[in-house]
Amino acid sequence: MHTIEYLDQLESEAIHIMREVAGQFEKPALLFSGGKDSITLVRIAEKAFRPGKFPFPLVHIDTGHNFPEAIEYRDRLVNQLGEKLIVGSVEETIREKGLTVPVGKFASRNALQTFTLLDIIEKHGFDACIGGARRDEEKARAKERIFSVRNEFGQWDPKLQRPELWNIYNGRIHKGENVRAFPISNWTELDVWNYIRKEKIDLPSIYFSHERLCLSYQEQLVAVSPFITIDEDDEISMKRVRYRTVGDMTCTAAVESNATTIDEIINEIIATKTSERGETRIDDKVSEAAMEDRKKNGYF
Amino acid sequence: MDLLRLITAGSVDDGKSTLIGRLLYDSKSIMIDQLEAIEKQTKNKENGSIDLALLTDGLRAEREQGITIDIAYKYFSTPKRKFILADAPGHIQYTRNMVTGASNADLAIILIDARKGVIEQTKRHSIIASMLGIKHIVVAINKMDLVNFSQDVFTNILLDYTKTASELGLKNVIYIPISALQGDNIVEKSVFMPWYDGESLLHILENVKLDSEVNWNDARFPVQYVIRPQTLALHDYRGYAGKITSGTYKVGDKITVLPAGLESTLKTIEIGGKQVTEAFASQSVTFQLTDDIDISRGDIIVKQENQPLLTQDLEVLLCWMDAKPLKAGNKYLLQINSRAVKSVVKNIEYKLDVNTLEKLRSPENVGLNDVIKATIRTALPVAVDSYPINKSTGSGILIDETSNATVGACMIQ
Numbered sequence: 001m002h003t004i005e006y007l008d009q010l011e012s013e014a015i016h017i018m019r020e021v022a023g024q025f026e027k028p029a030l031l032f033s034g035g036k037d038s039i040t041l042v043r044i045a046e047k048a049f050r051p052g053k054f055p056f057p058l059v060h061i062d063t064g065h066n067f068p069e070a071i072e073y074r075d076r077l078v079n080q081l082g083e084k085l086i087v088g089s090v091e092e093t094i095r096e097k098g099l100t101v102p103v104g105k106f107a108s109r110n111a112l113q114t115f116t117l118l119d120i121i122e123k124h125g126f127d128a129c130i131g132g133a134r135r136d137e138e139k140a141r142a143k144e145r146i147f148s149v150r151n152e153f154g155q156w157d158p159k160l161q162r163p164e165l166w167n168i169y170n171g172r173i174h175k176g177e178n179v180r181a182f183p184i185s186n187w188t189e190l191d192v193w194n195y196i197r198k199e200k201i202d203l204p205s206i207y208f209s210h211e212r213l214c215l216s217y218q219e220q221l222v223a224v225s226p227f228i229t230i231d232e233d234d235e236i237s238m239k240r241v242r243y244r245t246v247g248d249m250t251c252t253a254a255v256e257s258n259a260t261t262i263d264e265i266i267n268e269i270i271a272t273k274t275s276e277r278g279e280t281r282i283d284d285k286v287s288e289a290a291m292e293d294r295k296k297n298g299y300f
Numbered sequence: 301m302d303l304l305r306l307i308t309a310g311s312v313d314d315g316k317s318t319l320i321g322r323l324l325y326d327s328k329s330i331m332i333d334q335l336e337a338i339e340k341q342t343k344n345k346e347n348g349s350i351d352l353a354l355l356t357d358g359l360r361a362e363r364e365q366g367i368t369i370d371i372a373y374k375y376f377s378t379p380k381r382k383f384i385l386a387d388a389p390g391h392i393q394y395t396r397n398m399v400t401g402a403s404n405a406d407l408a409i410i411l412i413d414a415r416k417g418v419i420e421q422t423k424r425h426s427i428i429a430s431m432l433g434i435k436h437i438v439v440a441i442n443k444m445d446l447v448n449f450s451q452d453v454f455t456n457i458l459l460d461y462t463k464t465a466s467e468l469g470l471k472n473v474i475y476i477p478i479s480a481l482q483g484d485n486i487v488e489k490s491v492f493m494p495w496y497d498g499e500s501l502l503h504i505l506e507n508v509k510l511d512s513e514v515n516w517n518d519a520r521f522p523v524q525y526v527i528r529p530q531t532l533a534l535h536d537y538r539g540y541a542g543k544i545t546s547g548t549y550k551v552g553d554k555i556t557v558l559p560a561g562l563e564s565t566l567k568t569i570e571i572g573g574k575q576v577t578e579a580f581a582s583q584s585v586t587f588q589l590t591d592d593i594d595i596s597r598g599d600i601i602v603k604q605e606n607q608p609l610l611t612q613d614l615e616v617l618l619c620w621m622d623a624k625p626l627k628a629g630n631k632y633l634l635q636i637n638s639r640a641v642k643s644v645v646k647n648i649e650y651k652l653d654v655n656t657l658e659k660l661r662s663p664e665n666v667g668l669n670d671v672i673k674a675t676i677r678t679a680l681p682v683a684v685d686s687y688p689i690n691k692s693t694g695s696g697i698l699i700d701e702t703s704n705a706t707v708g709a710c711m712i713q
Contacts, residue, residue, distance in 0.1 A: 004582055006303040006382045011572075015584035016543045019524040023597045023638060047572035048541065048584070051534055052527040135373045142372045161370060162706045163396045163621050165403040166695050167543075168635055172704040186384055188375045278333030 007194055014041075014183035015048040016167060017146055021128050021181045022048070022055040024171040028128040028181075029086070031117075032058040034070035035246035036203060037132030037184060040192055042077065043201055044183060056130070057084035061116050063109040064091045065227045065248040073204035088120040105229045106222065108251040118154045121178055128171065128179045136188040137276060140292035146185050152176035158292065189244075189276045190269055197262045206243045209260050214239045220253035220280075244269075245280045253280045302510060303382045307401045309429070310411030311390040311421035315442045319411065319480035320374060320387050326487040327502065329376035370394065371401040380506040390421060395428070395669040396621035399709055402428055403695075406513055407436040407505070414447045414477070418460045426461075427652065427671060430468040431617055431711060433688055436508050437465070437473045440501065445479040449492040467657050476501055514581050515690045519547030520608065521601040522637035522693075527586060539570065539586040540595055545637065545692035547606075548580040549587075554604040557595050558683040563604065564589040598639035600683045600693070608683045608693055614676045615713045617687075618645075619669070622700065622707035626666040632707065634678060636696040642679040643698075649673040676710070687711035 004012075018041075021028050030045060032038045045054050060074060078085045090109050093116040094101060102108060121129065135142045145161050147169045162170055171179050184192070196203065214221040215228065216235045222228060224236060227250045241254035242265070259265045310316040324330050372387045386401030402408065408429045412422055429437055439461055447453045454477045465473050476485055477496055484490035487502045499507075527539035553566045569579045570586040579585045587601060595601075602608060620626050626645065634643040651663035652671040659673075666672055687694030698708030 004580075006301055009303055009582060012543060012582055012584040015572075016524070019541050019543075019584070020638070023525045049525075049527060050573045051537060052529045052539070055525075136375045139372070142374065143370050158370065161397075163400045163697075163709065164706070165400055165697055165709050166692065167404075168637065168695070168697050170635065170697060170699055170704070170706045172633075172699060172701075174704060186373070186375070273332045275331035275333055278331060278337075 007191065007198060010184070010187055010191060011044065011047070011195070013167075013186065014044045017169070017181060017183040018044055018048045018130065020147075020169045020171070021130055021179075021183075024169070025128040025179070027124065027126050028056040028130060029059045029121075029124070029126045030054070030056050030130045031132070032060050032074065032085075033132070033246065034060070034066065034074045034204060035132070036192055036196065036207065037134065039077070039201060039203065040184060040187075040195060041130060041132050042081070043195075043199055046081075054081075054083050057086050059086045059088065059120060059126075059129070061088045061113050061120070062090060063113055063248050064089070065109055065225075065250050067204070067206055067223075067243075067246060067249055069204045069206045070246050086120065086124065088116040090116045092116075093119060105217075105231075106250045107227070107229075108248060110248060110251055114154065121154070126178060127173065128181055130181045130183060132184055133180075133182045134187050134189070134192070135185050144182065144185070146182055147171050148180045148182070149173060150178050150180060154178070156180075190266070193262065193266050193269060197266065204246065206246065207265070209240055209242045209257050211238055212241050212254065213237070214241060214254060221256065222253055223249050225249045243280065244276055247280075255280065301377075301380075301382055303384065304407060304505060304508065304510065305384045305386070305405050306407040306409060306505065307386045307388050307398070307405040307434075308409045308411065309388045309390065309398055309402070309425040310442075311413070311419060314390060314411040314413045315480045316390060316411050317387060319409070319440070319442065319478070319486070320385060322480045322483055322486050323385070323502065324374060324376055326483060327376050327378055329374075370397045378502070378506055383505065393668070395424065396619070398425065399428055399432070399619055399621065402432045402434060403709070405432075405434050406510055407438065407508055408434045409438045409440050409501075412439060412441050412457055412461070414441050414443045414453050414457065417457050418464060422461070423464055423657070424669075426464055426468055426470065427657070428619070430470050431619070431671065433691060433711075435472060435513060437470055438501070438504060439473060439475045441475065441477045442480050444477045444484060444490075444493065445482050449477070449484075449490070451493070451495045454496075464657075474498070474504060476504065515546040516581065517547060518606055518608070518685065518690055518693075519549055519553075519603045520545045520685070520690065520693050521549065521585075521587065522639070523595060523597055523599045523601065524638045525597060526595065536592075537588070538592070538595075539588055540601065541584075541586045542601075542638070543584045544579055544581050546581045546690050547603075548578060549585075549603075550578045555589070555601050556604050556607060557593065558600050558602060558608070559610055559681045560594070560599070562593045562595075564591040564593055566590075600637070600639070602683070608685045608690075610681050610683050612678045612681050614678065614682075614684065614710070616674055616676055616696075616710040617713060618672050618674050618698075618711075619709045620666050620672065620707065621668065621709065622705060623668050624700075624707075626670075626672075626708070628674075631701075632698040633701050634676065634682070634696050634698055634710070636682055636684065637692065639682060640699070641682060643676050645674055645698075646677050647675045649675070673713075684712050686713060 145164045213224040242257040374385045388398035388401045458475045478485045523540045525541040567590045568588040650659040685693040694712045696710045700707045
């Protein structure tokens, strides 16, 4: 008789899912954002495929509004891994397709990412994209299968999901369709942090406490950057902050914190009374079904 | 800390989503912003108390209709255990979504409305739980506040359900009277039901023993992927990557590769790149063998002295999950772990009546959500076990090759 710790169970499940993607698809890709969830996916991929190469490239959708620290980290990691990186530029998509760029105080390119992602999928003929989405993040995500079939427009149909039984994943698709696969579906935010601690995974510096010039807006702290509009009566001050999630500079809020180590971060997350997305994402608050709508439109 | 996977099942309006909301709320797994969001939505409702069901009904269509359409997964933990909870729809038309959630569950909570007692959906959910071999069943008799916390009501439902349980061969059934809305017997024991001498629901969930879930006797390793670095230093490296679904393996084990029947010896076992001498069920590992033999995805590595059945004829319990009816003679792809083979549904022996549990011999049609006993013939031999003895090598899905949809769940008998 053996017992297996829950974190080892989650890791083993994630490795199994990733190997299913590698075994079932011709041309998979791993979507890499530079955030802790996709960094976790990279570690899982190492465990699943070493000493071989990854059977997929990393794909980063670069909005042009990323934190420089995340880009720096990405390049360092790819270099260490010796794996292929494909960068899809939202800037280019905007130019080539003549897309209308959102305006406003925190004009976010979050919605435009989808265009670039679908372009990259089409251009490279990817039939599966591995993503770091977790079901505990948001209530529409809580509904999604581990292998989520998307039509040729990348759209998710929540009413027509395939039954997904036991640990058997059906990745069969028609030409033009693709599958989004989520190996860490069953992980929570805290599981990811505990795993990062256990595996001693290096993270971008913005996850740790640092000084940053911030704009206070509706009780959220937004980094001062060239991508946001600053008005005269805005309240701007230097804060000690860290990031709980890493998205675009325009739509990710910082949290005040003195945590400089993983242990300190974990203690803060255990004590927090606010959810990850609630505290740090400006883009989810638009409507009750914001995430569901974006997913229906091809968002990952 | 270990992990319990559970599913909640009940009919429409049994208060299932409310129960989950209550478990999350009382175990302090709901964050302030999530609570504020549902408070905002419930403002317009009449009685003023917040609607905890809104926590799990994550789709717009669900909130509009006030019903659960698809499984929602929720995560919570207590100092004792970590929980993955699948909230399953109660509506008959979404039964296949319940099957999805139930297939991985160690425990099922079956909700019964105290005012209604055991109804068709209760039986259907119990059949699914028994068919899928869920080891622990908790029958939660809800809305006790609406029947004055009456012990008689509870006892009558208990006696009624005991009949269903014995017909289905369900063991380890625990009965508990609750009020999800008020929180009675959820985390703390209720003051309104002193006659109930069992534990609270959360206490039960925290203390159910999970040892019986894993088959440690029959070592099975389906190969998912072959790792071939093909570099100068690792020119001859061939790693067979997969997850051990049952039993244990040691370096030096004499193994057989099925269906081909090739034999070899386990040379190395790696977990996450580190060599170990032994590995066991539920671990994702990589094997190397002493001989250079032809192995690919879909093969299964077993020990020579303990082999599964190699066959082309399967007798299965089958839950049909497609809107298009199933007819004998139809061809599908049968996927068992990483192996997919063409197959034909040959003979439909009987269909199960969910009310009477009677077996209707040679049914004329098999529709969505029907449970049948059938025989399947595969184009190539498959290595299988019987589902009640070994879940992972005893289960398979049927895929319609024209639509690519998953249309059937098979449990090999």
